[in-house]
Amino acid sequence: MSTILDVTQLSLTQGNKALLNNIDFTVYPGELVGIIGPNGAGKSTLLKCLSGYIFPSSGSISLQGKPLSSYSHQDRAQHLSYLPQHSEPAFSFLVKDVISYGAYSHPNQNNADELASIIAQTNIETLLDQPLNQLSGGEQQRVHFARILLQNADIMLLDEPTASLDIGHESQLMNIITAQCQQGKTALVALHNLNTALEFCDRLLLLQQGELIAFDTPEQVLTPAQLRQLYHDNIRISRHPDTSKLYLTPLRK
Ligand SMILES: Nc1ncnc2c1ncn2[C@@H]1O[C@H](COP(=O)(O)OP(=O)(O)OP(=O)(O)O)[C@@H](O)[C@H]1O
Known part of the structure; x- marks a missing residue:
């Protein structure tokens, strides 16, 4: 592939x-990649470079086989979206207007059904007519x-x-991203949890x-030895009783 x-x-x-x-990695279509x-550590810096928001000192980024730097702004926005860690709303834009900016890169498409579905999936029906800067952080x-x-x-x-x-x-939100990846989208997501x-x-x-340090399946990357090296004795490493998956919690001392 x-x-x-x-x-x-x-x-x-x-x-x-x-x-x-000297970061090297490749991602395949449909993957959900967690950046941890x-x-x-450099998670936001890496995502800013991948988005084209900042330029690396050296090295290359190719998107679908073409250098990222060769894409026009509009072209790039059709191939790649970027959600920064912080974005302070400077003006009192209404929520419905903020969402509509998402369609800026493909203005001629009628996306009314898609928009309605996205609003329902993200549970923001009641927020649409409110100014963004009057919402809670999670909203x-x-x-x-x-x-x-x-x-x-x-x-x-x-x-x-x-x-x-x-x-x-x-x-x-994570289930929406998973569904998107199952439909062929690709996601790189910085996560602390x-x-x-x-x-x-x-x-x-x-x-x-x-x-x-590592780029592999979650169980290959989050080995007990790796977790101890990263977080010392501040975490409890166990297995979830239902799923047998690794289960990590802060440790009270
Ligand atoms: N503009 C900048 N100039 C100089 N150093 C910077 C700049 N931006 C970030 N840094 C430094 O780069 C390093 C990586 O920062 P970055 O924000 O990428 O980390 P992160 O892994 O996203 O962290 P966090 O989990 O705290 O969000 C940090 O040491 C930070 O102080």
Whole structure:
């Protein structure tokens, strides 16, 4: 199968600090890839490079076999969507207008049915006529995710899309991403909740201090030895009694 994303020898240096150091990986269509790693590991920096929002110091990023830098803005927006970790609403845009910006890259398509379905899936029916900057953090996150879904790009780059969500909405959002990937979309999602990463992701890309430490199936990446190296004795590593999957919780000392 041909790849959808090829990252080769990607490095980014700011001052004398290497934020990303010789990162190599490839992603296939339909994959749900979790990007994990401790605070400051470089997850957001990597996603910003992949989105074209910032430029690497060296290395290359190919999207569907073509250099990312060769895409026009509109072309790129049709192939790739990006949900940043933080986005402060500067103006009091209405929720329904914010979502509609998702269709900006394909203005001639009639997407009324798709829009209605996305609004229902993300549970934002009652928010549509409200100003975005008067919503809670989790509500704003769901609105931005709805905008990304409407953009309908081949690859979604999502930076901690569940960070402000309650566990029910977290599950809903991850299941929507899973369904999208089953229909052929590809997702790269930065996550801190490792149980969520274990439950939903096909592969995990583990970063630490700007280095790619591992890129493999969740159980191959999150070995007890690796977890101890990353999080020391701050976590409890067990197996879930129902699923036998690895189960990680903060440890009270
Ligand atoms: N514009 C910048 N200039 C210099 N250093 C930066 C810049 N942006 C980020 N960094 C540094 O790069 C490193 C990686 O930051 P990044 O935001 O990518 O980490 P992260 O893995 O997403 O962390 P978190 O889990 O806390 O969100 C951090 O040490 C950060 O201080």
